[in-house]
Amino acid sequence: MAVPSPEVVRAAQKASTDMADRETPFLYDEWYVAAFTDEVGRTLLRRTILDRRIVFYRTEAGEAVALADRCAHRSYPLSAGLLDGDTIVCGYHGFRYDVAGDCIEVPSAAKCPRSIGVKRFPLVEQGDLVWIWMGEGDATEPDLHKLPVVSFLTSDDWTRSKGYFHHPGNYVSLHENLLDLTHLSYVHAKSFGTPDYARAPFKTEMKDGYFKIRRSVVPTSLPPVWGDPTGLSGIATAARIATSEFLSPAFHLVSTSFYDDARPEEDRMVFSIHTAHLPTPETHGSTHYFIVHGRDFALADEAVTETMHRQLFTAFQEDVDAMSLLEDTLEHTPPSEMYEISVASDAPSIGMRQYIRRRAAAAAGAA
Numbered sequence: 001m002a003v004p005s006p007e008v009v010r011a012a013q014k015a016s017t018d019m020a021d022r023e024t025p026f027l028y029d030e031w032y033v034a035a036f037t038d039e040v041g042r043t044l045l046r047r048t049i050l051d052r053r054i055v056f057y058r059t060e061a062g063e064a065v066a067l068a069d070r071c072a073h074r075s076y077p078l079s080a081g082l083l084d085g086d087t088i089v090c091g092y093h094g095f096r097y098d099v100a101g102d103c104i105e106v107p108s109a110a111k112c113p114r115s116i117g118v119k120r121f122p123l124v125e126q127g128d129l130v131w132i133w134m135g136e137g138d139a140t141e142p143d144l145h146k147l148p149v150v151s152f153l154t155s156d157d158w159t160r161s162k163g164y165f166h167h168p169g170n171y172v173s174l175h176e177n178l179l180d181l182t183h184l185s186y187v188h189a190k191s192f193g194t195p196d197y198a199r200a201p202f203k204t205e206m207k208d209g210y211f212k213i214r215r216s217v218v219p220t221s222l223p224p225v226w227g228d229p230t231g232l233s234g235i236a237t238a239a240r241i242a243t244s245e246f247l248s249p250a251f252h253l254v255s256t257s258f259y260d261d262a263r264p265e266e267d268r269m270v271f272s273i274h275t276a277h278l279p280t281p282e283t284h285g286s287t288h289y290f291i292v293h294g295r296d297f298a299l300a301d302e303a304v305t306e307t308m309h310r311q312l313f314t315a316f317q318e319d320v321d322a323m324s325l326l327e328d329t330l331e332h333t334p335p336s337e338m339y340e341i342s343v344a345s346d347a348p349s350i351g352m353r354q355y356i357r358r359r360a361a362a363a364a365g366a367a
Contacts, residue, residue: 004341012339019353022170022284022330025360026050029139031147032250032280033290034132036162037125040064044088046079048282050134054121055079059086059099064130066121067101078118127153128162128292129278148251152274158294161309165289165320169327171249171279172356174287176349177323178252178277179213179244187322191315192223197240204348209355211246211348218261225311229304230258230271230297237262246352252277271297275312285327291316 004012034049035056045056046069053069055078067088069079076092087104088097095116096105103116122133122142126149133142152158167174177183184193200217217240226240227233239261245253254275259268278290293312298304330338342350 004339008341009339012341015342016338016340018357019350020172020356020360021353022172022327024172024357025364026134026281027249027356027359027363028134028136029143029146029363030249031124031131031133031142033129033278033288034066034123034280035130036128036164036290037064037130038128040130042083044079044081044083046077047288049132049288050281051283052134053077053079054132055088056130057083057088061086063099064123064125065099066123066132067097068118068121070118071095071097072103072116072118073106128160129153129290146248148247150247150251150253150274150276152294152296153276153292157299158274158296159299159305160292160294161305162290162292163309163313163316164291165316166282167279167287167289167320167323168285169287169320169323170284171281171287172353173323173326174277174279174289174319175246175249175252175352177319178254179211179246179349179352180345181213181215181242181244181254182345183322187318188315191311191318192225194220194223194240196220202345206348206351209248211352211355212243213345213348214241214243216241222258225308225315226256226258226271226273229295229301229308230269232258232260232271235260235262244348246348249356250278250280252279271295289320 028050032049034047039045040056041058047054047056054066055069056066058064067078069077071078071090071092073093073095076090078088078090081091082089086099094107095103097118098104101118101120104112106112124131124147131147135142182198185195185198197217200215202213202215205212219237220240221236222232222238222240224233232238237260239259240256242256247253254277256273258271274294276292280288282288
């Protein structure tokens with residue numbers, strides 16, 4: 001059997017110590033997707049983000065609010081209380097909190113004591129997304145320059161659909177899955193993968209905080225989810241140019257262009273899609289997986305939107321299922337037997353994991 005030698009195993013284990021994994025501390029000084037905009041309304045919404053319980057609601061004027069989901073008195077969850085106007089009344093002893101998180105009423109006290117309150121988290125709404133800033137310490141004040149701004153999320157030139165998965169796994173492995181799309185030929189063999197995808201040539205680009213891999217599958221035959229709406233079905237000379245980009249710990253963008261490579265460049269119709277993969281850690285072992293998919297063709301065709309959404313989210317469920325199997329294997333592998341062997345196409349994934357690990361270590365050192 002071609003079992004790696006003890007020296008190779010030790011080298012692989014040593015290399016892994018420089019890469020983020022499911023035990024790596026969270027990066028709090030980032031914008032994460034907390035919810036879709038239509039999830040936050042006049043009903044208290046409880047959600048755990050980066051191991052912190054948070055309650056969301058909208059004021060009567062429509063402003064989205066996020067507060068720590070714990071009454072300052074005896075830690076009863078505010079999400080189990082009552083939304084009264086723009087305030088939350090704790091369901092245990094009636095302490096009332098305003099939109100700033102300040103306690104403004106204690107029923108058992110004639111005068112509300114000062115300096116009682118809970119943390120309010122900054123929010124920004126962008127298209128269908130509600131972003132939250134989880135900064136602590138020196139990073140408490142939100143850095144708007146870190147807010148991902150991608151035009152297709154709000155532009156009328158794109159038609160979008162969205163969905164959500166509760167992923168029973170770590171967000172780092174989900175990012176790695178998105179950076180190595182070699183798996184399309186295998187995990188997605190029954191959906192939008194093709195046999196030639198894994199062997200197609202690729203180029204990588206890496207710099208601090210940004211990691212990209214671009215794969216050119218030319219010529220190819222497109223699966224129905226792309227071939228049917230573009231009119232490229234049955235064409236053996238189709239091109240599928242896919243780019244996967246890690247933009248932040250909370251934002252991963254996959255962009256793909258399709259065209260008939262047999263036609264002259266000046267005479268070809270190019271069809272483009274973007275998919276924003278938005279993993280927000282819930283805990284170290286679970287992830288809120290938000291997805292927004294967009295296309296720049298057949299913009300007003302609702303049937304295309306419905307069909308593509310159904311087929312795509314079937315494929316994304318395949319990712320969640322595969323990552324769940326991976327997490328189960330990690331859970332049941334003794335540390336002494338745990339090692340991973342990397343190949344050339346893993347370079348962006350390794351860079352991404354090293355980047356997250358460095359930042360986590362720097363944050364721990366600063367703390």
